[in-house]
């Protein structure tokens with residue numbers, strides 16, 4: 001990383017766990033509480049938007065109350081130092097930007113905006129949504145957060161930019177993602193096939209670890225990134 005400097009990161013829910021936002025999979029995961037087929041597909045939203053808003057309300061409240069943790073701040077510090085050039089995130093919580101990262105590619109959208117899937121008008125979430133309510137468009141339709149539900153395409157600009165970053169980076173850091181959701185899980189393979197080193201930061205092995213990953217730094221995102229930031233500042237201090 002110190003030599004190549006053109007580092008790009010792909011982040012997932014695991015980087016925000018230490019900010020109090022549960023991940024999707026695993027024992028405490030959101031998909032253990034809400035079946036994604038019933039609560040997280042475009043079809044489900046079109047059929048029963050009020051039901052899907054039960055899950056979305058929880059996400060908006062939890063994300064709204066969360067603050068960046070040491071891992072988000074570490075990523076922003078590495079960008080300021082010219083080591084990291086972009087973060088591709090699957091998260092919709094806005095915590096990379098809140099920590100000071102400037103080039104953030106939001107692969108699955110964000111919670112800041114609501115969109116009407118009937119007339120395509122957009123609104124800031126805080127203007128239209130209050131806890132316990134369902135946000136409505138001026139045309140009276142129920143609004144959807146500007147996040148990618150299953151069955152929706154990735155925003156085209158984010159997809160283009162993410163693939164370009166993957167093809168041209170020297171190191172891809174893959175942080176806190178189980179890499180089970182397509183097409184985000186293709187990004188590490190694209191980077192690898194284009195000659196990048198893939199470094200995974202995760203307490204657990206994932207589907208990438210044995211096949212794609214060059215180096216697995218096993219631990220929490222804040223712990224490992226704290227160590228990496230220190231190491232890049234002072235290479236003599238080389239042990240986690």
Ligand code: OAD
Pocket residue numbers: 011012013014015017018023024025026029040090091108148149150175176177178179180181201202203204206219220221222
């Ligand atoms: P997952 O919940 O699938 O995976 C979270 C990963 O974070 C796991 O591999 C954990 O081992 C790891 N993890 C947990 N705590 C961690 C910590 N403190 N530090 C580092 N890693 C930690 O979440 P994602 O892979 O982000 O998409 O899920 C991808 C997509 O699936 C989401 O964007 C969402 C979901 O369905 C849509 O809704 C379209």
